[in-house]
Amino acid sequence: MAKDPICGMDVKEEGALHFLHYEHETIYLCSKTCKETYTRPPGMGKPTAKKGILGRFLEKLAKQNKQNYGDTPPKCH
Numbered sequence: 001m002a003k004d005p006i007c008g009m010d011v012k013e014e015g016a017l018h019f020l021h022y023e024h025e026t027i028y029l030c031s032k033t034c035k036e037t038y039t040r041p042p043g044m045g046k047p048t049a050k051k052g053i054l055g056r057f058l059e060k061l062a063k064q065n066k067q068n069y070g071d072t073p074p075k076c077h
C-alpha cells in the first residue's frame, strides 16, 4: 500500500490509475484531482481559479452569442 501525499488515503500500487514518477520514487495518488494538486506548481493558485477562468470564458461566449443572435437563442434547423 502506498499513501496519497495529498489526502493521506491508502492507494493500492497494483492497477493504480494515478501515479507519478518523482526522481527514484513513484508517488501514488487516489484521484486525478489529487494528482493535479500535487503537480500544480506553487503560486498557480487554488483549484477554484481554474473554474473562474472557465466561468469568465462562458460568460464571454454568452455575450458573443447575444451580440450575434440578439436576445433569442439560435434555433436548430
Ligand SMILES: [Zn+2]
Binding pocket: 004, 006, 007, 008, 009, 029, 030, 031, 034
Ligand atoms: Zn487523494
